[in-house]
Amino acid sequence: LSLETSLRKALERGELQLHYQPQVSLRDGRIAGVEALLRWEHPELGLISPAEFIPVAEESGLIVPIGRWVLQQACRQAAAWERAGLENVNVAVNLSARQAREPGLAADVMAAVEEAGIDASRLELEITESILMDNVQANIALLERLRAEGVRLAIDDFGTGYSSMAYLKRFPIDRLKIDRTFVRDIPGDGDDEAICEAIIAMAHSLGMTVTAEGVENARQLEFLRNAGCDVMQGYYFAEPRNVQATTRFLESRA
Ligand code: G
Ligand code: G
Ligand code: MN
Ligand code: NA
Numbered sequence: 001l002s003l004e005t006s007l008r009k010a011l012e013r014g015e016l017q018l019h020y021q022p023q024v025s026l027r028d029g030r031i032a033g034v035e036a037l038l039r040w041e042h043p044e045l046g047l048i049s050p051a052e053f054i055p056v057a058e059e060s061g062l063i064v065p066i067g068r069w070v071l072q073q074a075c076r077q078a079a080a081w082e083r084a085g086l087e088n089v090n091v092a093v094n095l096s097a098r099q100a101r102e103p104g105l106a107a108d109v110m111a112a113v114e115e116a117g118i119d120a121s122r123l124e125l126e127i128t129e130s131i132l133m134d135n136v137q138a139n140i141a142l143l144e145r146l147r148a149e150g151v152r153l154a155i156d157d158f159g160t161g162y163s164s165m166a167y168l169k170r171f172p173i174d175r176l177k178i179d180r181t182f183v184r185d186i187p188g189d190g191d192d193e194a195i196c197e198a199i200i201a202m203a204h205s206l207g208m209t210v211t212a213e214g215v216e217n218a219r220q221l222e223f224l225r226n227a228g229c230d231v232m233q234g235y236y237f238a239e240p241r242n243v244q245a246t247t248r249f250l251e252s253r254a
Contacts, residue, residue: 004060006042007053011069015041018073021240023092023211023233026225031253033090033124034072035062035233037240038066046194058098065101069110075116075123077243082118086250087142092124092154101138105144114207120150124175127153129161132171140170147172154211159199171205180214180234186224197227204228 010016021036057063065070078091099105113120123145128229130156132139143153152176155163159182182195196212212224215234215240224232238249 003053003056007040007056007060007062007066010040010042011066013043015043016066016069016157017041017080017242017247018070018077019234019240019242020077020246021233022238022253024237024244025231026221026229029091031250033088034232034246034250035126035240036070036094038094039144054096058096061098063096063098067096068112070094071123072114073116073123075112075118075189078122079116079118081247081250082122084247084251086254089250090122090124090152092126094126095131095136096157099136100127100131102140104148106142108151109146109151113149121152124152124154126177128156129158129163131253133162133167136167136170140172143172147209151231157213159195165202173208175209175231177211177213177233178229180212181213182211183214183220183224183234184216186220193223196224196229199201200227200229 014220017039018036019039022034023032025032028219038050038051038054040053040071042048054063057066074091074093078089081089095176109123110120113123118203147153152174153172154177155173156177157179158176160179176199178196178199182192185192186196192237200210209230211233212229213230213233213234215221215224216235221236241249
């Protein structure tokens, strides 16, 4: 069976699940939210990384129903955490290029929010620079529509793509996520230190907040805190975990 054929069946067979990675505020150490990360437990092949199957899902168009399912699950989970008394758990969901081009995306997003009964501001969508730059006019319109509904918007893997300052200003973006390749060698690598500081300063002056990705040790955390970074995400704080483990983690920090 090809990967595409089994991926087609994965949704109905319940082989897909979302794991969640906590994001922590550098100001007060509180949980700012979680990023939903898709996992595929294949019955024969075991756990398959999204890095492997998202490209197949994109190519085949399966990313559209899968992405809709991810949005529904993430919003329902945000509602469940809220009902359990865990306040302010924002949920971030990754979008792929194909989803961004799909005319029904904004409607899918709002349907997921409304069905779950959460405030739209609980949901953050992560989009890469290359997706944004793929079709600037259409994406400005898409993001403005989502922003008007109250959904938060973040640029993922920031610094690795091609977005220019001129465009950055035109997209209604709330947050930049510094790509983890810039975080890996700080402190110590002068270029990466300068890049992190520049991204943070620029984001703040444009009214955006900043999340650093891939934080794996206390020295990186200290550097980022001193540089004024708002939120961090990475193995140093927590790895992505399933719903049960994430819930226990959130409860232990509440
Ligand atoms: O979780 P990490 O495990 O390995 O994720 C690998 C890549 O897959 C990351 O670039 C991440 O953004 C992407 N990814 C994870 N979950 C989703 C998802 O639900 N939708 C999309 N489009 N990409 C995802
Ligand atoms: O592209 P995106 O930023 O959505 O990808 C998130 C990916 O980063 C996931 O694969 C997740 O498992 C991975 N990740 C999360 N924290 C860390 C970390 O501290 N170090 C590394 N190397 N990868 C991380
Ligand atoms: Mn992401
Ligand atoms: Na990223």
